[in-house]
Amino acid sequence: MDASILLILAQDGIVNGAIYALLALSLVLVFAVTRVIYVAQGEFVAFGALTYAALTEGQTPGALWLLGGLGLAGLAAGLWQGRGDHTRASILRLLAETILLPAAIIAATLILAPLKPGLITAALLSLAIITPMSPLLYRIAFQPLADAPVLVLLITAVGLHLALTGLGLVFFGPEGYRAPPFSDAMITAGPLLLPGQAIWIIAIALALMLALYAFFEATLTGKALRATAVNRLGARLVGIPTEQAGLIAFALAGFIGALSGILIVPLTTLTYDSGFTIGLRGFTAAIIGGLGSYPGAVLAALLVGLTESFASFWASAFKEVIVFTAIIPVLLWRSLRHGPTEDDE
Amino acid sequence: MTRPDLAKLWPLPALAIAALLPWLPGLPAFWVTLANYTGISAIVAIGLVVLTGIGGMTSFGQATLLGLGAYTTAVLSKDYGLSPWLGLPAGLIITAAGATLLGAITVRLSGHYLALGTIAWSVGLYYTFANMDLVGRNDGINGIPPLEIAGHPLLDSRAMATVIWIGVILAALITNNLLDSRAGRAIRALKGGTIAAASFGVNTARTRLLAFVYAAVLAGFAGWLYAHLQRSVNPTPFGFYPSIQYLLMTVIGGAAHVPGALLGAALVTLVNDRLQDLLPRLFGARGNYETIVFGTLLIAALQWAPNGLWPLIARLRPRRHPIATNAAKLPARPMPAPGTPLLEVVALRRTFGGLVAVNDIAFTLNAGEILGLIGPNGAGKSTTFNLITGTDTPTAGHVRFQGHPITALPARAIAALGIARTFQHVKLVPTMSVIENVAIGAHLRGHASPLAGLLRLDRAEDARLYAEAARQLARAGLLAEADRPATSLPLGQQRIVEIARALCLDPVLLLLDEPAAGLRHAEKAELATLLRRIRAEGVTILLVEHDMEFVMGLVDRLVVMDFGTKLAEGPAATVRQDPQVIEAYLGSIE
Known part of the structure; x- marks a missing residue:
């Protein structure tokens, strides 16, 4: 291996690592606020990517009907869960969230899609279509279990992942998609040849991390989310609506997932079920980082990205094996360092 | 004869039914096949009852463990010409070893780390099967020799049905035995909180490991049956999705009850068979559409029937425990002489940040x-x-019991x-x-x-x-x-x-x-x-x-x-x- 291959592998690893870092961050966030290990987040990567790819080709994405269906299911779930204590205002809000908002997005897409919108419009539209699905799913699947043990929430998340994969097949079909990059430019920096898309990915990842930091440090909503993460009951006692916090955390995760998909689909062909293994890499990073530390998750994500890129060079057949089993020594180290955990749930 | 004794005799008629029912004249071959897959799934699900329903842990890697058992016997009997019967102990040893390794790493951590570890392990091992020459990569291994009894190969699926269902009954029987034993009570005690269990001397990490390895060994056993029923193995049925299906069987059937595992296995196998027929026709294309139904079922079950269907069907009463009044008394430890110092608390201190919760407390008991x-x-x-x-753990000071320091114990x-x-x-x-x-x-x-x-x-x-x-x-x-x-x-x-x-x-x-x-x-x-x-x-x-x-x-x-x-x-x-x-x-x- 010479230096140029080394550089190319490192560059690949960092670009992928940036995506995994975004996914890992939102996983840590969702876990902290809701205790859900959001296995289904990978689906948002695939759905975002496929929706974006369809829009750039002037097609109407199948995701629209999924959004509509989830909206109706969300309405039914909301009415059922709040039975007995609905007010006119709460029903209106529920209708706005589950019917009006999806309907508006669907209408906008139906108008814009045939016009073959520009890349930025297509990206924004894709985000608008995919992001609301995540809080809807929170309402349907997790809200009734808000006080259940972590394990039950994890099994629920796995069930959700299973259902979404099947729905992905229904709404997107089995074909693989690829989309045009945001920029075709190739930038030469010394021995490095940087494709424009790689720079976009890293720039957006950094910007998003800064935005998240600002959100949690400077806004009231961000602080409420942090408070919920530290102590749900305490947060509820001081008047923070923890259900709202869950919805926001899930929306952020959906947004980040869809954005990650839009960013990588110009680099690699994705199908309806590609999301799981991508999401799982985010997971590996989040777990290596300890499921509680944001900087830890970002660093671990870079490590996962680099491991993957070098593993694909040396032992490409066993790339996945190496990436996923990397978590095992980390768990061992954690177990030895922390000693026994007395979790009483 | 009293009632509980009668109830304990259930394996006898069950064994007779397992041995004879598949040979019922006119029984369609389709039902025998379904019964075979139900039986294999039920064995895996019984393991998950111990692990998830009773031990409060979970695994998303049971299908992979089943695969480990299946591949072991496939390689040994096909490539090395060993008797398929030797594949069973070999498969059990390998699944137990794999589970011990993974379990030992994660059981000391919070419960969800074991589950996450099994996801990583299940995906990783799946790709290993699919890329390893020894196990035939994606093509797998074909032409696995059948089981033989006294020189007669068990090629008929009715013969395999008898073997499989004897296996199911044995699995149910030893699981009931385990749960009613000292080790089983320790597993069940985990549900009352690990602190309580540890306070009575239960080694909670080892008990969790036991539950995980036990579930793994049952999966390995099912894998052995699977390999010699199917007579070919490939990576597909050993991945993450089939693993979730086993979990679904357990959750739907009734995660804490052995009969629930049988019920869940039968339901899911039956529904799966119907769906694979029905859904592609509905959607007009081939694909794994049944995941939509199973995913939704899993979520619905956790929300509406978290204890599964079995408790709704069977009126569950705790079993009466007969007491042997003539049992020899357990040896008792000697009591210290009255008035001698027993427990000495010396300058015990505990601070939480700036708060001194216990400030140099000292007394003697x-x-x-x-x-x-x-x-x-x-x-x-x-x-x-x-x-x-x-x-x-105290910030400072110590506690002595009968002269021995016990502070850090x-x-x-x-x-x-x-x-x-x-x-x-x-x-x-x-x-x-x-x-x-x-x-x-x-x-x-x-x-x-x-x-x-x-x-x-x-x-x-x-x-x-x-x-x-x-x-x-x-x-x-x-x-x-x-x-x-x-x-x-x-x-x-x-x-x-x-x-x-x-x-x-x-x-x-x-x-x-x-x-x-x-x-x-x-x-x-x-x-x-x-x-x-x-x-x-x-x-x-x-x-x-x-x-x-x-x-x-x-x-x-x-x-x-x-x-x-x-x-x-x-x-x-x-x-x-x-x-x-x-x-x-x-x-x-x-």
């Missing part, structure tokens, strides 16, 4: 006395209690020295009867291994443990409630059950955390009588209490705490007159 530790809310009594019992080791405790917030296992809960207290007085439990070699010892549990329940006046679900008793009686459980440890020292809370007046008097009788038998008691009236009439000496410091110490009557105490504590309740 002498053998044969009842010492009351009292103080207003927030005085640091419970923290002191936790420091002595090993559930919390885990709760399990402290229990082994003869220190038993109760909990301020009652920690009984809701899914166990009163007497089963009490028997957990005698965990350290039995020695039967899990294997002895599986094979029923532990019956004599187990009868002695139960006889001891019954004796302590009788002593506490609750023998009549022995077979009721523990948490169906009023809270006050649950506290008494906790005392009976603690007495089962044969303690030298009994630590009671607010035992009188929630008791009515007459019950308090009975409790005081019980505690006096225990003292008379040589057991030393440390009592943390709020109820002054209860404490005053009972204890030999009092230690009063306030704001983390010791305010006074001495005979109850003297302490009562102490102006500081009156101001800090007694005065405040007048």
Whole structure:
């Protein structure tokens, strides 16, 4: 291996690592606020990517009907869960969230899609279509279990992942998609040849991390989310609506997932079920980082990205094996360092 | 013959049905095939009942473990020409070894780390199968030799149905045996919280590992059956999705019940078969559409029927536990001479950040006395209690028991020295009867291994443990409630059950955390009588209490705490007159 291959592998690893870092961050966030290990987040990567790819080709994405269906299911779930204590205002809000908002997005897409919108419009539209699905799913699947043990929430998340994969097949079909990059430019920096898309990915990842930091440090909503993460009951006692916090955390995760998909689909062909293994890499990073530390998750994500890129060079057949089993020594180290955990749930 | 004995004979007719039913003339081959896959799934699901429903852990890697068993026997019998029967022990050893490795790494961490570890392991091992030349990569291994009995190859799927269902019945039988043994009670005790289990000497990490390995071995067994039924293996059925399907069977059937695993396996196998036929026609294309239904079912089951279907079908009553009144008494430990120092608490300190919760507390407990530790809310009594019992670690200072330092010892080791405790917030296992809960207290007085439990070699010892549990329940006046679900008793009686459980440890020292809370007046008097009788038998008691009236009439000496410091110490009557105490504590309740 010479230096140029080394550089190319490192560059690949960092670009992928940036995506995994975004996914890992939102996983840590969702876990902290809701205790859900959001296995289904990978689906948002695939759905975002496929929706974006369809829009750039002037097609109407199948995701629209999924959004509509989830909206109706969300309405039914909301009415059922709040039975007995609905007010006119709460029903209106529920209708706005589950019917009006999806309907508006669907209408906008139906108008814009045939016009073959520009890349930025297509990206924004894709985000608008995919992001609301995540809080809807929170309402349907997790809200009734808000006080259940972590394990039950994890099994629920796995069930959700299973259902979404099947729905992905229904709404997107089995074909693989690829989309045009945001920029075709190739930038030469010394021995490095940087494709424009790689720079976009890293720039957006950094910007998003800064935005998240600002959100949690400077806004009231961000602080409420942090408070919920530290102590749900305490947060509820001081008047923070923890259900709202869950919805926001899930929306952020959906947004980040869809954005990650839009960013990588110009680099690699994705199908309806590609999301799981991508999401799982985010997971590996989040777990290596300890499921509680944001900087830890970002660093671990870079490590996962680099491991993957070098593993694909040396032992490409066993790339996945190496990436996923990397978590095992980390768990061992954690177990030895922390000693026994007395979790009483 | 009495009813419970009859109930224990279920395997005999079941075995007869398993052996004969597949040969029923006119039974369609399709039903036999379905029965075969149901049986294999049921064995995996029974393992998950122990792991998930009873042990409170979960695995998303059971199909991969099944694959490990299947590949082992496939390679050995096809490539190395060994008898398929030798593939069984080999497969079991390999699945057990793999599970031990993965389990040992994760069982000491919070529960969800094991689950996440199994996802990583299941995906990783799947890709290993798919890329390894030894196991034929994605093509897998074909032409696996069939099982043979006395030279006759079992090629007929009806013959395999007989073998598989005998396997299911054996799996159910040994699982029931395990759950009814000392090791099984330890697994079930995990549901009452690991702190409570550890306080009675249960090695919680090892118990969790046992449950995981047991489930893995059953999956490996199912894999062996699968390989010789299918006579070909490839990576597809051993990935993450099939693993979730096994979990779904367990959750839907009734995660905590062995028959529920059979029900769930039958339902999911049947529905899966129908869906794979129906859905592609509905959507007009081929694909795994059934995942939509199964994913949704899993979520719906967790929301609406978290205990699964079995409890809705069967009226579940805890099994009556016959008590062998003639069982030999367990050996008891010698009690220290009355009046000798038993527990010495020296300059014990615990700070939480800037807050000094326990501020250099010191006192000595002498053998044969009842010492009351009292103080207003927030005085640091419970923290002191936790420091002595090993559930919390002091910032400074130490505790000595019979001259040995016990400060840094885990709760399990402290229990082994003869220190038993109760909990301020009652920690009984809701899914166990009163007497089963009490028997957990005698965990350290039995020695039967899990294997002895599986094979029923532990019956004599187990009868002695139960006889001891019954004796302590009788002593506490609750023998009549022995077979009721523990948490169906009023809270006050649950506290008494906790005392009976603690007495089962044969303690030298009994630590009671607010035992009188929630008791009515007459019950308090009975409790005081019980505690006096225990003292008379040589057991030393440390009592943390709020109820002054209860404490005053009972204890030999009092230690009063306030704001983390010791305010006074001495005979109850003297302490009562102490102006500081009156101001800090007694005065405040007048």
